[in-house]
Amino acid sequence: MNRLDDITTRTGDDGTTALADGSRHPKSAPRFVAMGDVDELNAHIGLLRSRLRVHASDDDKAIDEFLIVVQHHLFEVGSELAVPGMTFLAAGALDTLDGWGQRYNAQLSALKEFILPSGTLAASQAHVCRTVARRAERSLVALNQLEPINATAIQFLNRCSDVFFIMARVLNQNAQHPETYWRGNQ
Template identity: 40%
Template sequence: MGHRLSKIYTRTGDSGTTGLGDGSRVAKDDLRIAALGDVDELNSCIGVLRAQITASSIQDKTMWDKSLSLIQHWLFDLGGEVCIPNYHLVLPVSVEFLETEIDRMNEALPMLKDFILPSGSLSCSYAHQARSVCRRAERSLMTVQSRDQNIQPASLQLLNRLSDWLFVASRALQRAEGGTEVLWQKNINDTI
């Protein structure tokens, strides 16, 4: 890779454009740049979730860290895809891994009969926050795809499955910390 980041500021973006990985320049509010920012924000949220799990009393921290590390690497690959038009880095194995993990986590959880609120322990809440950012990143990427900008199906599937993984992970993390989900109450106004 060499010394690509030897100088952090370049001043090339001062006019409101930024460079893509293929050398082309686009406006900083380009749909592709917005999607790239959403993927980057999601990766940061996953980093915060990893840090919270490390600091928590949750068992199997190594298992959680391994999964979250893989996810962060896949999101970085996805960012590379978004940054370099017509370049593909995300592999279907990432989607398959998430599906296997969802099934594994779900086996230990009770059937969900009600909607749950994005609340609970810190780890659970960070997983919910990452899930909502993941859904936004998925919408942004879909917008880029709808403009015929060559986003491969595996990339969209990765974000779709990751949001599912984060939902199930939030439930598993809540239980791992000794709690249960915070359920939505249909007639909450009746309790006032």
């Protein structure tokens, strides 16, 4: 059975959309803002994966495989938002992000100053993913203030932004692209 036969249904032309239970709400409702931000992050990760494939080293392939796992977890977050009260994202998803972040951060030099988002196309896209993850996290926090949601989903997005910062640095390091440090008030 196909779940998505009709993509264009015209039912949202009035500015409303439906949750999985069929209830309709304004598209501007906090739950749908959060869903959109999570979806946007997933799309940006897809672009990052495409950039990684251009000059795919073994490490890039490993990062790509990790990103696929992250994308699946983001679909779980989206499912939780679409089906209020259901839990799809397991706490083990946090362990996956923490493990990756710790392993790769150990390969990087300590930061002496803030760095400017830049570098290779893939690293720059990882910085975009980082900022979109932060926005998605803020959207989930705002929704949680109105109605409780799975705390693991909020924590997952918090970890995502950390991981994408580390990933941007790793991608620049792998490409031997120097980081640009912020110079402050010089």
